[in-house]
Every structure is written in C-alpha cells, then in structure tokens.
Amino acid sequence: MSNLIKKDKVIAYVVVSLGAVIMLAPFYFMFVFASHSNSGILSVPPPIFFGDYIVENFNTLIDFLPYFWHNIGLSLFVAVVTTILNLLFCSLAGYAFAMFDFKFKNFLFVGIMATMLLPPFLGMIPTAMIMSQIGWMNDPKALIIPAACGAMGIFMMRQFIASAIPKELVEAARMDGCREFKIYYRVVIPLITPAFGTLGLITFIGSWNNFMGPLVVMNDMKMFTIPLALRALQGTGQIPWGAVAIGAAIAVLPLLFLFVIASRRLIDGLTAGAVKG
C-alpha cells in the first residue's frame, strides 16, 4: 500500500470516528444520566461514567408518569399497526402505479406526490377538528388511520416494484391463473421484501417518534404515546432529568433493537435501484 493511500485511509478513519463520536455522545450521556441524581447531572463538569441512582430515577419516573408502561404499550401498538397498514396500502398503491395503466394515473400520482410539499404542521388544526367531530379524540385510531398510507411510502414502493418486478412476471402469473390480488400476494410481495423492510423501519421509527400527531389528538395522560409522556415530565416544576433520561433510554431501546437487526436492510433498501445490479 502506498503512503498516499495509507494517509488517505487514516484521514478517512479519523473523520468517520469523529462523526461517530458526535452522533453517539448524546446516546451515551442519556444512558449515563439515567443512573445519576438531578444534582449529579447538573454538576460541573457533568458525570462521564455510570452512577448508582438508576432505581431511584425509575421510581421517580413511575411517580410522575403512572401510566408509563401503558404509554409504551400504546406507542408500540400504534407503531406496529401503522407500519402494517402502511406496508399493505403503500405496496398496493405502488403496485398499481407501477404495473397498471388506468385513466388519470399520472395526474393521481402527481397529486399524491404533491402532498409531500405540504408542511405537516398545516394539518394539525384540521386533524384535531376532524378527530373531535368524529369522536376519535384519545383514541389510537386517530393516530393510526391518518398515517395508514403516505406519499413517501407509495413513491418508494412504486419505484422498487417498477425496477424489481418485470411486467412479464405479472403476466406469467396471470397466464398461470392468478387473479390480480393473488398476483400481489403470491408473486409481488415475496419479491419486494427488501422494500418492505426499509419502509417498515422508516414507518415504525416515524410513528414511534411522532410528537405532533399525538399532541393534537391525545389529551388524556393514559393515552399519551411515549414522546408525549416524556415531554409531560418536563412541565412539572423542577424537571427530574434522571427520570427523563431513563424514560428516554427505555423508549429508545425498541428502536436500537430494530436497528441492530435491520440496519443492513435499511441501507440496502435505500440504495436499491441506484445502480445497475
């Protein structure tokens, strides 16, 4: 290896390591602070290593948020159902846009894509009003149904299906006696699992971290999702930072777990179709 290449490699490693430290530091400190008292956290310099205040912090968390586990469960329920519905509806719509010719197809597709241009905050008040009108306030349906299908997911599925599934394969299935829905679940779905993995992860993370949605439709503490519940901790006079940190640490665990098992798929899915395979 020439010296020049060696030097380039060293620089690359240093830059990547620095980036990794910057990205990971907040996570590390979140776990460290979860094991320290408020005074310890607020001391200067702040603690760098793990302490022994973890049980007390957890008890404080449960005192402030008596429905914490319910909130976690609700978040999980909403995220899982939203993800399943998203995968179903986005892949169906993506399949239709990729494989069928129908009237106003391009017009419809552009219309759906245009919804991505609208800032999500614009929908807050109308959403709250609609949910209130139909009696879905403090109901998980108010979070699940509006998020059951999104423009980004439809776009992603359409692109993946168009590039991964030749039209002849669908026609062959038709010749083999499949009706359209059977083609979708017997031929299309098995071939788009990488896109399912990616969209599933993105949707799950998006739903898990969603703050604005629950903020406008959930006002009963028991029906708070986890971001909203943790935010509620910060409106209680003196903020119990250790409890906030342990709550955040618990809340982040499902995502970390998902990432560990599926990060490869996420990267594969995001770059799929970028280059000729």
Place this chain on the structure above:
Amino acid sequence: MASVQFSNLEKNYGTTPVVKKINLEIEHGEFIVLLGPSGCGKSTTLRMLAGLESISGGDIYIGDELVNDLHPIERNIAMVFQSYALYPHMTVAQNIGFSLENLKVEKSLRETMVRDVAEVLELTPLLDRKPKDLSGGQRQRVAMGRAMVRTPEVFLFDEPLSNLDAKLRGQMRKEIKALHQKVQTTVIYVTHDQVEAMTLADRIVILNQGKIEQVGRPKEIFDAPKNVFVAKFIGAPEMNIFALSNEQMFSDFELSNINHSGMSIGIRPQNLFLNKKEVKGDQISFIDAEVTGTELLGSSLHIECKYQDKKLVVETATIDTSIKGDIRLYFNKTQTHLFDQNSNTIPR
C-alpha cells in the same frame, strides 16, 4: 387441442393502428410461426390471443368459443415468454406447479404431474433449485415445463430463444420441435428469426406493419414469395431485387415480350452461379457483372457485384477470395421472380 381463428382482428394504441384487420385460421395441432420485423404487430397479436392485451376490433375464437373478453386462464392457453418470466422466489417444482396450485389441483396429483413434466424435459435433478441457479437453457426448459404441465389447448411462444446463444438456440429449436411432435398441441410461435421460422413451422405467417403479407409453408414462402417484402425478408443474404430500368436488362433476363413499366426482378444469391455447369435445369441464361468485393463466411463466399449500376450478391461454395474484375453469372430463368409496379409478384 384446438383451432384458433382471428377474424378482422385489430389493435390500436391511441390513434396508431398496430394490428390491422388480421384474418387467419389455424388448425388443430398446427405449428404456426408469426414472423416479421420489429414493430410489425406479431407479439401484440400473440398477446391479444393470450388475453394480456385488449383487442380494439374483430374477434378471436379458440375452438368454437369466442374468447374476446375471457381472462387468460379461461382461454386454456399457456405461454412461454422471451425472458422466461420464472418466479425467482420459487423452486423449479413450484414454478412448474404454480398453475396447478391456482387450479386447486390436489397436492399429490400436482406433484405427480410436475414430476412427469420434469421427466420429459430432463429437469428432475433440478426440481429443488431456484431459477437463479439454472443456466439459460435450463430456465427455458422450466418455462416450457410450466406451460406444458396443465395440458393447454394452445401453446404460445413469444421469441423464446432470443436470449440464448447460437448453439443453445439450435438445440432448443430441436427440443421445441420434438415437444410439438410429442404433444401435438396447436402452437403459435412469434419470432423475427427466419431460421427458427423455417425449421419449426408447419406454416409461416409473414407480418409487416400490422398486416399479413403471406401465409404458407416454409418452402412455399421461400420459393414463391407473394411480394417484394416477403422476398427480401425470407432468405439470407436477402434476394437481389432491382428495377428493370433499361433494354439491356430486359434482354439479359429475356423479358422483351412483357409489358414492363415499373417492373422489377429478383433472384436469390444462391441461384446465381459462376459456372454454367452448376445451374440445374435447361432454361439457363446469364448476366455480366463486375466484382466489387468479397466476404468469406467459412463454408461459403459472398461476392458483391455491380450489374448495370445495381448492387447484387452471389453466394457460392467456391472459396476464392481473389476473385475480381468482370464475371459472368449464370442462372435458371425459372428461379427469377418478377414484381409489378406495386411490388406484387407477377405469376409466370
């Protein structure tokens, strides 16, 4: 086994007609090849028969049944695609048996039927493999197996050999021919390769710009093309065809007694000879030409010549690339083809 009939069959994409009122009757067990250049409408015709493409006009009958509005599976036909279109996530056995599964054939019977087809196509050792683990020829055979397994009334092949190399193509041609002889099912085969058409077909249908130019047995089409398009399309190198533009040409081809406005004459490169002795028959004539180039193809030589300012090609078994200058080319007058001003053959 069933007959197929196209009656005034039409297909338009928007305002562009791609298939123009085709009429064709295909008999039980016949091997028909739809042959034509790219964009002539042959694949569209096949896809309309398969039910993969809607029809803009006319009728399609399979047997006595009008199938215009039937779903592909209701037509009881099977199709082999150019890209094979095998399901990548299924094994060979699952690929072959998929249509039976859709027809709700009992599992044990299904397995027997798949094994029987695999046996015929020599796929038995490959039944548990996925398509990605197969060679091009093996994939082609799986695609054929998938079509064969449910004993369809009509087999459709859409350029099935165009993704294979020349050697494998020859082998697969023989296998398809043998398969047809074995199952005796009606086959409609689309190709732009005239060798496939000539070797496989009972009858060839030549299509051009959405219209049928000629229907006939391979030999009949080669020997008696109906017009200039067919004459040029069938045969390699293509037939030498040139307008009869001066008296010398009429005299050379002994056509002085014919009303000749706008006429042209054609002769196949294989029917021009350097030696008079090589010409069969007794109506021998000759033309004088000048050699402009040669092309050696191993077992034969193509000699490019100029005759009366027209280009013509001679195919000869004489492997002498040094040939140049003026040459005399002999031919049998009965092997020439005369075309009128509308490019249609003038019967002689």
